[in-house]
Structure formats: structure tokens, C-alpha cells
Amino acid sequence: MINFQYLRADTQKKAIDALAKDASAQFIAGGTNLVDLMKKGVTSPQRIVDITHLPLKQIEKVPGYTRIGSLALNSEVAEHELIKNNHPLLSLALQAGASPQLRNMATVGGNIMQRTRCTYFYDTEMPCNKRIPGSGCGALQGYNRMHAIFGASDKCIAVHPSDMCVALVALDAKVLVSGPKGNRRIEFEDFHRLPGNDAAKDNVLQQGELITGIEIPDHPFTKNIHYLKIRDRASYAFALISVAATLDIQNNVIQDVRLAMGGVAHKPWRLPAAEEFLKGKKVSEEIFREAAKIAMNGSKAYEHNAFKLKMAPAAIIESLKIAAKLD
Amino acid sequence: MENKLKEPFMPPIDRVDGKLKVTGAAKYSAEYNIPQMAYGVMVGSSIAKGIILSMDTKAAENAPGVLGVITPFNIEKPAGYNIETSGNISATKKGFNVFDDKLIRFSGQPIAIVMADSYERALHAATLIKVNYKKDSFQTNLEKAIPVVKPLEGNAFKDYTRGDVNAWKTAPVKIEAEYNIPIEVHNPMELHAITVHWETPDKVLVYEKTQSLMDTQEKIMELFGLKKENVHIITKFIGGAFGSAFNVWPHAVAALIGAKQINKPLKVVLSRDQMFMNVGYRPQSIQKISIGAQPDGKITGINHEAISMTASYQEFTEGIVNVSRMLYDIPNVFTRYKIYPMDLSLPTWMRGPGETTGAYALECAIDELAHALKMDPLKLRLLNYSDTDLEKQRPYSSKYLKEAFEIGSEKIGWNDRHPEPRSMPEGDWLAGYGMGSGVFIGWRGGAQVGARFTADGKLLLQSAVTDMGPGTATAMTKLAAETFGISPDKIVFEMGDSSLPPGIMQGGSGTTSSLGTTVNNATLSLKKKLFELVKNKAVFHTETIHDVKFEDVVFENGQMMLSSDHTRKMSYSDILESAGLDNIEFIEETKGFNNVDYSTYAYAAHFVKVLVHPATGVIKMEKIVSAVDGGTIVNDKTARSQIIGGVVGGIGMALMEEGVVDNRYGRWVNNNFADYHVPVNADVPHIEALFVNKPDPILNPMGSKGIGEVAMVGFAAAVANAVFHATGKRIRALPITPDKII
Amino acid sequence: MDKKVTTPIHSSARRNFLKQSSAMVALALAPPTILKAGDKKVEDQIAGYFEKVPVKLEINGKAHALSIEPRVTLLDLLREQLHLTGTKKGCDHGQCGACTVHINGKRVNACLTLAVMQGGNKITTIEGLANGDELHPMQEAFIKHDGFQCGYCTPGQIMSAVACVKEGHAESDDDIREYMSGNICRCGCYTNIVDAIKDAKKGGKSL
Structure with missing residues (x-):
């Protein structure tokens, strides 16, 4: 690791200024992803701006929303009464991610910003368009068992590794951003991007912009929820497939539903067509099967991840069944 | 006695x-603080095979705090490098000395050591080295190597035949199956580390992670032409090894050379990714087993063929097929073992070397035969129980595998299970029971x-x-x-x-x-x-x-x-x-005991219950009972830990461990703990470790036979067999990950 | 021993920051004692001096005023500079838990923690868990239940276990297993670790 300059930001403005002026600078909070990437030489910022002393740790209810500061720790959010009661899907997703120690370090903002765990991205001797644009995608013809089945391009087939983000995209969260040009509020769905021709860019954030928090609009999804994560071991592993499912059921009829998947795309993958299909239908395994089929439209597998085409719909059905307490 | x-x-x-x-x-080997100690960081090759044409080390040498950089271009070779070995030695027996030549034999091969006054400075300087290679074509894919690469020859690869090699073919009931085990990596928690302090130019103090002080001492004496009393090795604690710490690996030699050259105490710690290609692994294997039996279950013949791999530069062999020659009472046996040289680093012994690999195949095949015979797999094993060692033609000094079967099956409730595959649903899950026997030599x-x-x-x-x-x-x-x-x-x-x-x-x-x-x-x-x-x-x-x-x-x-x-x-x-x-x-x-009149083996009887979720492919280990005949147990408490440890190793082998190399680059793609999965706490239920605890009357005065390896041998088969019982699906290629179930 | 360093070291400027404009400021501010000669060693010392930043933190109840490079992780600071080697390095990437310490009472992975960011924080390592010669109940329970073999992951397991109980995540066997899954034990002592944690929790002594 190169020896970088360390700056501690005591105000939001100073933090943003520091990055706006210097393309080689990066924010650090929990460090669980950035320090890892720096150790591997994937990124080598010359200046690190420590934002952990900014007052962005609150978890609070405001009319119409729950607002979570970007520096709130993953563990704090997961265990917070407000979140457990109002957004249990988020609690479940957070607890499915990483380890207790990492959740004590990782922040909400950092979790959103975390980069893919694609092995070709991590190994600086391998080609990777995300790391070195134009060098090629190592995974495309390589070991792509963990890789995308939706929305990939031949430039990049990596997946976004977060569990938290799968819940947030399902819950229609907004990302609150502050930057040199002022503040903006980005729909979660629009925050992460698909690789297209520019695999290097994970999201729509501009240089110098800082995530200050997220807002989750009030919703009725507190009873019928499930976050299903299928992985190679029982805990502390990235998802092969994960599914966030939550239903608003009245008299056995689905009033509303949210579905999103992890481990399948360059971004947390919302399933709008399947949701639309389910709305107004009576709860049954049959319609869940139908929804899963719809959800898989447009999926495409590679040499080592064809199993996901089978596992993903199975996971959707299973997660919906558990959420609907259909067993 | x-x-x-x-x-x-x-x-x-x-x-x-x-x-x-x-x-x-x-204190482990990287934890001794010697004044003025420097830090060494190893640099590995980025290509799998070829020649280093040039190396630009200037930036590294000029980086702050750097005390020296050693490469094949500037190494002062220790005397031991020049010892002439006999002219006829084959390429695969020579091994290689670190930095001795400019040949690249595998991706990640050490090509430089960078030494600096702090760990961070050494680490950074190591990234500044630029290398110009001439690449050669290479082979890291065992399946693809088989038709085009010549397997090694020698005594270790002679076929074994007892009786009629075709006996299995003419039997009324027979099975044939192929079993695949990928590369598995020891991955002890402690990173391999060495701290070297040359007290004088011909006297060295070494803190090294080693399972054999005497061999390490001798190797260092040889390398540097030193007297025994001048090579002092200290290894007070080892943070796990499982076989990875017998060799004096290239990084250790580099540390010895480096410390001498900079005339300072030097510490070298491998990184986790370097641990995958510098300190050995269990080689990949492809095994074919054919068994024939009478309708009553008596096995008439077995054929066990194994194909495995070694490094292009050194031979590593293990007794994969040996288990089929002696575990059962089978009159007609044929075994064959071949290894192919690959452009990968050297494999080495890993917990239950050979037997763990072989018993996986054999014990699955026995289960397949039991299914073909419509017979309880435990009954089939008892029916073919061997009372004497048919391979060596002599009695066992003791064998209490039957007793182990008895206490193990009783504890897990073997007889309460429904024998038909896919016949024990528990909600959305399918329950299944499986067993496997383990055997390992006592000496x-x-x-x-x-x-x-x-x-x-x-x-x-x-x-x-x-x-x-x-x-x-x-x-x-x-x-x-x-x-x-x-x-x-x-x-x-x-x-x-x-x-x-x-x-x-x-x-x-x-x-x-x-x-x-x-x-x-x-x-x-x-x-x-x-x-x-x-x-x-x-x-x-x-x-x-x-x-x-x-x-x-x-x-x-x-x-x-x-x-x-x-x-x-x-x-x-x-x-x-x-x-x-x-x-x-x-x-x-x-003195050592030459056991000529008897064969001594320790045995294990592993029983497991798994729950399989057929829709998502998730497998849960639900119950585990391992009953072991290890002779007298000297200290029950620590012995029990060894058994549960071997079992956890077996869970890893069965369900998740797989070293993956991208054969386009000959380069590892999952050389870290996030991608190479080993079991975590949530994967492991309460494990019941039971001992027969009867003395072996021959091997030693304690009556003990050893338990460390046998704890793992045969366990993966128990899991695979349980998955079959649960689902009706026979998965022969390890690890049994969720994608293979659905 | 008169073996020399393998390659001659050039005395040309070699520091990024010395090339930058701040170099002159740096030289002007450097204490005279390190400005005696123009050889590499002195430049390294200058470089080292200016690349370090002051940090005050409390480790196991003892205040430390340190000067460290920003790139130094808490794990390497503990092990290499403070010689508190009880905290282990198993992967260096947050994938094994061997480096688990408590920062202000919370369990974290020291390997992904930059030491420079911990100013003002209270850090507890395995060396600070026992009360003098009297072992912490969790340490006693690990011995009693043989919750380890090689011992390398043990400090991390114990630090994690203490936090696990305090967090309220040791309410059932499955709970313990899930919340102890951030600590890999390759010797496979999980069964005994779960027993040790249950016992320590049941013991009711202050954890």
C-alpha cells in the first residue's frame, strides 16, 4: 500500500471540498472495503479523507420516512428498534451480510459504495474493465460462477455484493447525496448502474459527492417478510442468490409486494414485472411460480453460473412462500 | 512392554x-521481536510458465527503508545450491531452489524478496518491481493433461493385483462410478512465517513454522553448509498446519538468504493468497471404482484407479488407492495410481493424505453397491469385514471397527431411519443418513x-x-x-x-x-x-x-x-x-518399531444426518457421530477435539472446499478466505466424538494407535451418502454445493 | 559479515512527497538532528518523520501517544510496533476474524482498521482481557471446554465471544453459531467453542 495522506474532515463541506478538488482522494468510513482494496492494490488513493467524525449517524423517524445517516453502522441499523419494527426486511438483510465484526465497522454509506468482489477485479494481474478500462473482462470466459445473470454486458459481468442494498431497493429507499453542486436525492433503483460500455463506474455519484444518508418511505411491509440468502456455507459468505420478498396481504389477497434479488446483477436487482403480476392475486404457490418465471425474463448465464437460472426462480418462490407463511 | x-x-x-x-x-513464528529486525515480502510471478528475461528492481531498491532486493539476477547462492545431484535424476525429482534460475514453473512462484526496515515499506516496495517474461504454454487442467501429458513412472506407480482383475465384471451385482475431488488447501489459520537471525556468519537462529524440527534443521545445515550446533530452530507454537509445514518452503529459504545478505534479523510472513501456491495443497484426483458382489452382498472383486497430479518440477505421491486393498475382505483386487506433472506448485500431505482421498471414493462406492443390492450399507460393511490384512498377509494387531460401528450407529439412531432414498421428508427439507469408514495406519x-x-x-x-x-x-x-x-x-x-x-x-x-x-x-x-x-x-x-x-x-x-x-x-x-x-x-x-508380524490401523465410523432443501440446494449438517478405534486414548479431552476437528475438515471437504485455477492463466482465482470456503461455526452442529478406547497390544506400551488423520478419513463419503439418502441424487464430484443439488 | 546489499542504492530523491512542493516545507520543518547528511538514510528518516502522524489511543487501559504512518493498520500497529502479538493475523482482509479486538467495547477486525483513525478510542486486545493473573471467565471456559487446538484463532474467538454474549447474541446454540461465524477455526473446535460460550454465559460472572 502506498503511503497516503490522511485528512480528518470535521465538517461535511470540508470533506466534499477535499474530494472535489482532488481526483486521487477518497472518503473513508468503516474501511472494510476500501482498506481491503488498497491492500490488494486495486485502488491507490493518495489522499484519504476520514469522514467518521461527521454527524451522520442518526437513525430517526420523520414524517413519511425513516432517515438513516450514512455513517450509521450496519450492526446499529440492524438492531435498532425503529428498523426492526418498521423495516424488518432491512434488519434481516443486514444480518445476512458479512460477519458481526464487519457489521460493527461497515457503515450504511460504505455498504452502498462497496465494490464488486469479482476475483478478476481483485487480482491486479488479471484483465478487468472495471479496474483498467479496455483491459477486457476476465470473468466473461473465465471462472464466472458468482457472476451476473441480469443486465451484464460483455464489458463486465460482475455482481454487486451487498445484501443491505437488496432490501433498500425493494423498499424504494432514496439515497441522500451532498456535493459541490448542492444536495440531491437519488432513487435507490437509479443509484447503482449497469456496466454497459463503462464498467469502471459502479453508480451515478459524481466526484466529490458524499452520501449523507438514506430515506425509507413508510410502507406496510412489516409482517410478511423474508430475506433468503443461498450461499456456499451457512454464514459469512457472499450470496449465490439472495431474494428480498415482502408482501402486504389482506384477506389472502396480495395488496402490494416487493421483490428484489442479490447476486444476480451489477446492481441490486428489483423485479418489477413479477411484482406487478402478483398484485391483486390470491396467495398461492402457483402464482409464486408464475411470478418467478416472469422475474427470469431476460436472464442470461455463462459457463459456470447456469445453475443460477434454476436457483434464482427457486429462491424467489421459496422466499415468497416463507414471507407469505405458506408452509 | x-x-x-x-x-x-x-x-x-x-x-x-x-x-x-x-x-x-x-508465541508463533512471526511473533518474536528481535532488535533491528527487518521485514521481507515475497514477490510472485504473474505467469504460469516461461522465463524471466529481465527484472527492473530499481524503484523498489530506491524506495524508502528498503535494505535489499534479491532476485534470480543477483542472488548469492548458498553452498547447498551447488551440490551436484546424480546425473540420472528425473526432472520431476529435482525440485527447485528459490531464485536459483530464471525459469517460471507456476504462477505465484517466488521471484524476489524485498526487505525493508518496516513491514509497510517492504510491502509497498514489493509492488514496484517490474518483470519482463517470455511466456511458454502450460497445462494446469488435469482433465486436459491426461490425453496429452505423460504420467510419471516408477515404483510408486506399479499396478497392484490380487487374484483375478476381472472378477468384479463377472459378478451378478456390480457398480462402476467415477469420483472427483478438487484441489483442497490446508489453510491453517496461522500464515506460514519465518524469523531468521544470523548471530554470526555461520550460526543461525530460526523461528520457523515446522512440523519437523529435525528435518528443518538438517535442510538448513545442508543449504548453508553449517554445523548442527549452529542451526538453532525454535517452534514453540504452530497455528495449525495439517501437513503444510513439513517442507522448508521457498519463502523460508529466501528469508535465510535475505537475512544473511542484509546482515539483519529478518521476518517473512506469507500472505493468505501466497499460502495457496507456496506451501502445498491436496492434489486434485479423479478416481474410478468398480465393484462386483454376489446377491447376498459378498464382494468378489474391486478395481480402484486413481489419477492425480504433482508439480512439473517435483514428485509428490500419496497412497490414494491403498485403502481398497485392505479395508474389506475382497479376494480379487486391482489398483492403479497415476500422477501427471502440472504447471502448478508442489502438492503435499494434507490431513489423512491419500486415505482421505481414496476412502471418499471407496466409501461412496460401497454405498452405491449397498443401494444396488438393496442392502443396509452398514450390513454390507459388516458382511465384508476383513479380519486379516489381505494385502500384507498378516493379522491386525487390533481392529475394533465393528465396535465403532456399533456405538456410532446406536448413537445416531441408524436403525430408526427409513432406508429408501428420499423417503424421510421433514417439512420442506429432506432428511438423509449416511455413513463412511475411515482407516489410517498406526506406526x-x-x-x-x-x-x-x-x-x-x-x-x-x-x-x-x-x-x-x-x-x-x-x-x-x-x-x-x-x-x-x-x-x-x-x-x-x-x-x-x-x-x-x-x-x-x-x-x-x-x-x-x-x-x-x-x-x-x-x-x-x-x-x-x-x-x-x-x-x-x-x-x-x-x-x-x-x-x-x-x-x-x-x-x-x-x-x-x-x-x-x-x-x-x-x-x-x-x-x-x-x-x-x-x-x-x-x-x-x-528406536522405531518395525511392525512386521502385524498390521496396525486406526479406524473411524462416521455417521451423519443431513437435511437437504431440494428447491434451493441448501444442505445442513444436522447430526454427526464419529466413533473411533484409536486404541487407548491418552487424554480424552484433547483427543475428542482432534476428532471434531477432523470432522469439521471433512465437512469442508464434502460441502465447500475447492481450489480453483483459471486455466487460461494458470492462476488461482479463489485464493482467499472469502472465496475458498472453509466451515464456519454455523455450518457445524454438535459433534459427538466417541472412542472404543481399547488398547492395541502390539504397537506401543500405551496401546494407542493415533487419531489425527482417521478423524477425517471417510467423513466426506458419509456426507455424500447421506445426501443420496436424502435426495436420491448421487453427487460424486466434491464439493456438494447448492448448485449441484438443484 | 561483509556481504553487501545486492544493488547499489542511489542517493537520488526517491520520495513521492519530496518531489512535491511540500518537500521544501518538510525540510524546513525537519528537526536539525535528522538533517546531517545527504545520504539515503537521512532522506529515509526525513521521509519517515513526515509521513507519520500523531495518534493518541488507549490500549488495554494504557494511554499511548504514537507517531504512525496512515497506512498502518491497527493489527500491524499492535503486532509489529507495540509487540502485542496476541491479536493474530490470519487473512489480513476481514475474512477470518483472527484479529478481532474491541474498540470502545465493540468487536471489530483490526486488519481492516487504520490505526490513524482510532485517535481517542479505547482498544482492548486479548492481552487486556484478564484481570492480572485472574483469567476472564470466557478464557477459563475456553480452557475448560477445550475450545481450541492450535490456539491461533483463539484470541479472536475469545474477544468475539465476549462481545457476542454482551450483545445478547448468545441466547441459543444456533444464535451463538451464527454470531460466532465471523471467526474461523481451521482446527474445527466449533462444538467446544459453543459449549464454552454457553458455560461462560451461564456462569453469570461479569463478562
């Missing part, structure tokens, strides 16, 4: 080094132990052995306490230092057998010496006994007493005092 352990045994003891381990005070090597008993009643024992975790010092302490008749807290077992009397390597499940025999003999000698000092004392003489013999006394609670009259006694301390001695000190040496 006097001095046998007597029942009732002394209760198990806690680890003697437990306090050091739970307080962080136990005894020679070892020396220094003993000093002092007048204050304390016994110091010393031996140059190391402990990677099983608890050698604890077992030896308990053994000495039991045989010498003093409290374990009066005993110190000192180890981990090459200057102590030469012990034995730790590995192959032979440490307790070998070292224990010497400790046992040492306490016997000690008792005899005490006896000699006082045999004429009046206290031991009665009206009927005037000439007390050694056989007439017992040694208990620090007292020598007359067997017939325990009131006639004298404490060990008083014996020394009355003889005017401060202590008794001697070195006990026991």
Missing part, C-alpha cells in the same frame, strides 16, 4: 499450554526424551518436537503423570526447540505413539533408578520379603510403596534426599 496404562485411567486434563493460548501469550518411530526429576518432586521432560494443535505436551504430561505416579502439575514437558534431545516430526498420527513410547520408557527408567537407590532400605522389607524386587513395588502419588503393604513407602523426594542426590537426569532413547 511394562509400564502399561492401567484402568481406571487418570481423568483427562486441560491443555497444559491453555493459559498461554487464551491470553495471547503463546511408531524413534524419539529421544530428556528427563530430569528433582528433589522438589518435579519432573522435567524435554524433546525436540513441535505441536500444531493436537496437544502433544498435554498428552505427554498426562502420560508421564499416569505412569510415574505424580500429579500432572508437577510435570513440565518442554518442546519446540532443536537443541533439545531429538524427537520426532509431528504428523501421520504418529507423534503420541512415538514420543509417548519414549516418555513411557523414561518414566519406567526413572522408577527403576529410584528403586535402585532404595531397594535395600528397611522400609520395603517385611517378614516375608527380604529381597524386594522392582516387581514388588508400585509407584503412586509420588510414593514408592510395597505392593503388598502400602504403608511401607517412601516419597520420591525422600528417596533422592536419602541418596544424597539433587536430581536424576538422563536421556531416554527409543
Whole structure:
């Protein structure tokens, strides 16, 4: 690791200024992803701006929303009464991610910003368009068992590794951003991007912009929820497939539903067509099967991840069944 | 063989080094602070095969704090590099010396060591080296190598035949199947590390992670032309190894050379990714098994063929197919073992080497045969139980596998299961039971132990052995306490230092057998010496006994007493005092045991219950019972831990461990703990470890046979068989990950 | 020993920051004692001096005023500079838990923690868990239940276990297993670790 300059930001403005002026600078909070990437030489910022002393740790209810500061720790959010009661899907997703120690370090903002765990991205001797644009995608013809089945391009087939983000995209969260040009509020769905021709860019954030928090609009999804994560071991592993499912059921009829998947795309993958299909239908395994089929439209597998085409719909059905307490 | 352990045994003891381990005070090889110590970082090749044309090391050398950079271009080769080996030696026996030439043999091969005054500076400077290669084509894919690469030749690869090789083919019931096991990596928690301090140009102190102090010492003596007394190896603690710490690996040699060159103490710690390509692994294997049986279940013939791999530059062999020659009573046996040289680093022994691989295939095949026969797999095993070693044509010194089957099957409720596959749903899950047997050779090597008993009643024992975790010092302490008749807290077992009397390597499940025999003999000698000092004392003489013999006394609670009259006694301390001695000190040496009249094996009977979720492919280990015939168990508490540890290794092998190389680059793609999965706590249910605990009458005075390896051998088969029972799906390629279930 | 360093070291400027404009400021501010000669060693010392930043933190109840490079992780600071080697390096990437310490009472992975960011924080390592010679109940329980073999992951397991109980995540066996899954034990002592944690929790002594 190169020896970088360390700056501690005591105000939001100073933090943003520091990055706006210097393309080689990066924010650090929990460090669980950035320090890892720096150790591997994937990124080598010359200046690190420590934002952990900014007052962005609150978890609070405001009319119409729950607002979570970007520096709130993953563990704090997961265990917070407000979140457990109002957004249990988020609690479940957070607890499915990483380890207790990492959740004590990782922040909400950092979790959103975390980069893919694609092995070709991590190994600086391998080609990777995300790391070195134009060098090629190592995974495309390589070991792509963990890789995308939706929305990939031949430039990049990596997946976004977060569990938290799968819940947030399902819950229609907004990302609150502050930057040199002022503040903006980005729909979660629009925050992460698909690789297209520019695999290097994970999201729509501009240089110098800082995530200050997220807002989750009030919703009725507190009873019928499930976050299903299928992985190679029982805990502390990235998802092969994960599914966030939550239903608003009245008299056995689905009033509303949210579905999103992890481990399948360059971004947390919302399933709008399947949701639309389910709305107004009576709860049954049959319609869940139908929804899963719809959800898989447009999926495409590679040499080592064809199993996901089978596992993903199975996971959707299973997660919906558990959420609907259909067993 | 006097001095046998007597029942009732002394209760198990806690680890003697437990306090050091739970307080962080136990020191591993990277944890010695020597003033002026420098840090070395290894640089690995980015290509799999070829030649280094040039290296630009200027930026690294000029980086702050850098003390030196050694590459094949500037190495001052140690004398041992130049020793001529015989002209006929094959390429695959030569091995390679680090930085000795500019050839690249595998991706990640060490090509430089960068040394600096701080760890961070060394690490950064190591990234500044630029290398210009000429690439050659290479082969890292075993399946693709088979048709085009020539397998190695030699005695290790001779076919074994007993009876009629075609017997299985003509049997009324037969099965044929192929089993695949990918590369598995030891991945001990401690990173391999070495700290080198050249005290003078021809005297070196080395803190090295090694399972064999003596071999490491000898290798370093050879390399640098040093005298034995000038090569001092210290290995007080090893953070796990499982076979990875026998060799003096390239990074260790680089550290020795580097420290000499910069004339400073030097520490080199491998990174986790380097651990995948520098300290060995269990090689990939493809095994084909064919078995034929009579309708009543009697097996008539077996054919077991294994294909595996080694490095292009060195031969590594293990006894994968041996298990099929002796585990069952089969008259007709054919085995074949071939290995292919690959452009990968050298594989090495990994827990239950050979047997773990072979037993996976054999024990799955037996299960397949049981299914074909519509017979209980346990019954089939009992029907073909071997009472003598048909391969070596001699009896077993002891075999209590039947007893292990009995207690294991009883504990898991084997007979309560429904035998039909996919017949035991539990909600959305499918339950399944499976079993597998394990076997591993019991042996005894020679070892020396220094003993000093002092007048204050304390016994110091010393031996140059190391402990990677099983608890050698604890077992030896308990053994000495039991045989010498003093409290374990009066005993110190000192180890981990090459200057102590030469012990034995730790590995192959032979440490307790070998070292224990010497400790046992040492306490016997000690008792005899005490006896000699006082045999004429009046206290031991009665009206009927005037000439007390050694056989007439017992040694208990620090007292020598007359067997017939325990009131006639004298404490060990008083014996020394009355003889005017401060202590008794001697070195006990026991030669290795050449077991010619008997075959000795330890056995395991693994039983598991799994739950499989057929829709998502998730597998849960629900219940595990492993019953082991390891002879007498010296210290139950630590022995139990060894069994559960082997089982957890087996869970990893069965369900998740797979080393993956991208064959386009010959480069590892999952060389880290996030992508190479080993079991975590949530993968492991309560494990029941049971012991038959009956002494082996031949191998050693304790009656022990060794347990470290057998704990893992056959376990993965039990899981695969349980998955079959649960789902009706036979998955023969490990690991059984969720994608293979759906 | 008169073996020399393999390649001659050039005395040309070699520091990024010396090339930058701040170099002159750096030289001007450097204490005179390190400005005696123009060889590499002195430049390294200058470089080292200016690349370090002051940090005050409390480790196991003891205040430390340190000067460290920003790139130094808490793990390497503990092990290499403070010689508190009880905290272990198993992967260096947050994938094994061997480096688990408590920062302000919370369990974290020291390997992904930059030491420079910990100013003002209270750090507890395995060396600070026992009360003098009296072992912490969790340490005692690990010995009693043989919750380890090689001992290398043990400090991390114990630090994690203490936090696990305090967090309220040791309410059932499955709970313990899930919340102890951030600590890999390759010797496979999980069964005994779960037993040790249950016992320590049941013991009711202050954890």
C-alpha cells in the first residue's frame, strides 16, 4: 500500500471540498472495503479523507420516512428498534451480510459504495474493465460462477455484493447525496448502474459527492417478510442468490409486494414485472411460480453460473412462500 | 512392554499450554521481536510458465527503508545450491531452489524478496518491481493433461493385483462410478512465517513454522553448509498446519538468504493468497471404482484407479488407492495410481493424505453397491469385514471397527431411519443418513526424551518436537503423570526447540505413539533408578520379603510403596534426599518399531444426518457421530477435539472446499478466505466424538494407535451418502454445493 | 559479515512527497538532528518523520501517544510496533476474524482498521482481557471446554465471544453459531467453542 495522506474532515463541506478538488482522494468510513482494496492494490488513493467524525449517524423517524445517516453502522441499523419494527426486511438483510465484526465497522454509506468482489477485479494481474478500462473482462470466459445473470454486458459481468442494498431497493429507499453542486436525492433503483460500455463506474455519484444518508418511505411491509440468502456455507459468505420478498396481504389477497434479488446483477436487482403480476392475486404457490418465471425474463448465464437460472426462480418462490407463511 | 496404562485411567486434563493460548501469550513464528529486525515480502510471478528475461528492481531498491532486493539476477547462492545431484535424476525429482534460475514453473512462484526496515515499506516496495517474461504454454487442467501429458513412472506407480482383475465384471451385482475431488488447501489459520537471525556468519537462529524440527534443521545445515550446533530452530507454537509445514518452503529459504545478505534479523510472513501456491495443497484426483458382489452382498472383486497430479518440477505421491486393498475382505483386487506433472506448485500431505482421498471414493462406492443390492450399507460393511490384512498377509494387531460401528450407529439412531432414498421428508427439507469408514495406519518411530526429576518432586521432560494443535505436551504430561505416579502439575514437558534431545516430526498420527513410547520408557527408567537407590532400605522389607524386587513395588502419588503393604513407602523426594542426590537426569532413547508380524490401523465410523432443501440446494449438517478405534486414548479431552476437528475438515471437504485455477492463466482465482470456503461455526452442529478406547497390544506400551488423520478419513463419503439418502441424487464430484443439488 | 546489499542504492530523491512542493516545507520543518547528511538514510528518516502522524489511543487501559504512518493498520500497529502479538493475523482482509479486538467495547477486525483513525478510542486486545493473573471467565471456559487446538484463532474467538454474549447474541446454540461465524477455526473446535460460550454465559460472572 502506498503511503497516503490522511485528512480528518470535521465538517461535511470540508470533506466534499477535499474530494472535489482532488481526483486521487477518497472518503473513508468503516474501511472494510476500501482498506481491503488498497491492500490488494486495486485502488491507490493518495489522499484519504476520514469522514467518521461527521454527524451522520442518526437513525430517526420523520414524517413519511425513516432517515438513516450514512455513517450509521450496519450492526446499529440492524438492531435498532425503529428498523426492526418498521423495516424488518432491512434488519434481516443486514444480518445476512458479512460477519458481526464487519457489521460493527461497515457503515450504511460504505455498504452502498462497496465494490464488486469479482476475483478478476481483485487480482491486479488479471484483465478487468472495471479496474483498467479496455483491459477486457476476465470473468466473461473465465471462472464466472458468482457472476451476473441480469443486465451484464460483455464489458463486465460482475455482481454487486451487498445484501443491505437488496432490501433498500425493494423498499424504494432514496439515497441522500451532498456535493459541490448542492444536495440531491437519488432513487435507490437509479443509484447503482449497469456496466454497459463503462464498467469502471459502479453508480451515478459524481466526484466529490458524499452520501449523507438514506430515506425509507413508510410502507406496510412489516409482517410478511423474508430475506433468503443461498450461499456456499451457512454464514459469512457472499450470496449465490439472495431474494428480498415482502408482501402486504389482506384477506389472502396480495395488496402490494416487493421483490428484489442479490447476486444476480451489477446492481441490486428489483423485479418489477413479477411484482406487478402478483398484485391483486390470491396467495398461492402457483402464482409464486408464475411470478418467478416472469422475474427470469431476460436472464442470461455463462459457463459456470447456469445453475443460477434454476436457483434464482427457486429462491424467489421459496422466499415468497416463507414471507407469505405458506408452509 | 511394562509400564502399561492401567484402568481406571487418570481423568483427562486441560491443555497444559491453555493459559498461554487464551491470553495471547503463546508465541508463533512471526511473533518474536528481535532488535533491528527487518521485514521481507515475497514477490510472485504473474505467469504460469516461461522465463524471466529481465527484472527492473530499481524503484523498489530506491524506495524508502528498503535494505535489499534479491532476485534470480543477483542472488548469492548458498553452498547447498551447488551440490551436484546424480546425473540420472528425473526432472520431476529435482525440485527447485528459490531464485536459483530464471525459469517460471507456476504462477505465484517466488521471484524476489524485498526487505525493508518496516513491514509497510517492504510491502509497498514489493509492488514496484517490474518483470519482463517470455511466456511458454502450460497445462494446469488435469482433465486436459491426461490425453496429452505423460504420467510419471516408477515404483510408486506399479499396478497392484490380487487374484483375478476381472472378477468384479463377472459378478451378478456390480457398480462402476467415477469420483472427483478438487484441489483442497490446508489453510491453517496461522500464515506460514519465518524469523531468521544470523548471530554470526555461520550460526543461525530460526523461528520457523515446522512440523519437523529435525528435518528443518538438517535442510538448513545442508543449504548453508553449517554445523548442527549452529542451526538453532525454535517452534514453540504452530497455528495449525495439517501437513503444510513439513517442507522448508521457498519463502523460508529466501528469508535465510535475505537475512544473511542484509546482515539483519529478518521476518517473512506469507500472505493468505501466497499460502495457496507456496506451501502445498491436496492434489486434485479423479478416481474410478468398480465393484462386483454376489446377491447376498459378498464382494468378489474391486478395481480402484486413481489419477492425480504433482508439480512439473517435483514428485509428490500419496497412497490414494491403498485403502481398497485392505479395508474389506475382497479376494480379487486391482489398483492403479497415476500422477501427471502440472504447471502448478508442489502438492503435499494434507490431513489423512491419500486415505482421505481414496476412502471418499471407496466409501461412496460401497454405498452405491449397498443401494444396488438393496442392502443396509452398514450390513454390507459388516458382511465384508476383513479380519486379516489381505494385502500384507498378516493379522491386525487390533481392529475394533465393528465396535465403532456399533456405538456410532446406536448413537445416531441408524436403525430408526427409513432406508429408501428420499423417503424421510421433514417439512420442506429432506432428511438423509449416511455413513463412511475411515482407516489410517498406526506406526511408531524413534524419539529421544530428556528427563530430569528433582528433589522438589518435579519432573522435567524435554524433546525436540513441535505441536500444531493436537496437544502433544498435554498428552505427554498426562502420560508421564499416569505412569510415574505424580500429579500432572508437577510435570513440565518442554518442546519446540532443536537443541533439545531429538524427537520426532509431528504428523501421520504418529507423534503420541512415538514420543509417548519414549516418555513411557523414561518414566519406567526413572522408577527403576529410584528403586535402585532404595531397594535395600528397611522400609520395603517385611517378614516375608527380604529381597524386594522392582516387581514388588508400585509407584503412586509420588510414593514408592510395597505392593503388598502400602504403608511401607517412601516419597520420591525422600528417596533422592536419602541418596544424597539433587536430581536424576538422563536421556531416554527409543528406536522405531518395525511392525512386521502385524498390521496396525486406526479406524473411524462416521455417521451423519443431513437435511437437504431440494428447491434451493441448501444442505445442513444436522447430526454427526464419529466413533473411533484409536486404541487407548491418552487424554480424552484433547483427543475428542482432534476428532471434531477432523470432522469439521471433512465437512469442508464434502460441502465447500475447492481450489480453483483459471486455466487460461494458470492462476488461482479463489485464493482467499472469502472465496475458498472453509466451515464456519454455523455450518457445524454438535459433534459427538466417541472412542472404543481399547488398547492395541502390539504397537506401543500405551496401546494407542493415533487419531489425527482417521478423524477425517471417510467423513466426506458419509456426507455424500447421506445426501443420496436424502435426495436420491448421487453427487460424486466434491464439493456438494447448492448448485449441484438443484 | 561483509556481504553487501545486492544493488547499489542511489542517493537520488526517491520520495513521492519530496518531489512535491511540500518537500521544501518538510525540510524546513525537519528537526536539525535528522538533517546531517545527504545520504539515503537521512532522506529515509526525513521521509519517515513526515509521513507519520500523531495518534493518541488507549490500549488495554494504557494511554499511548504514537507517531504512525496512515497506512498502518491497527493489527500491524499492535503486532509489529507495540509487540502485542496476541491479536493474530490470519487473512489480513476481514475474512477470518483472527484479529478481532474491541474498540470502545465493540468487536471489530483490526486488519481492516487504520490505526490513524482510532485517535481517542479505547482498544482492548486479548492481552487486556484478564484481570492480572485472574483469567476472564470466557478464557477459563475456553480452557475448560477445550475450545481450541492450535490456539491461533483463539484470541479472536475469545474477544468475539465476549462481545457476542454482551450483545445478547448468545441466547441459543444456533444464535451463538451464527454470531460466532465471523471467526474461523481451521482446527474445527466449533462444538467446544459453543459449549464454552454457553458455560461462560451461564456462569453469570461479569463478562
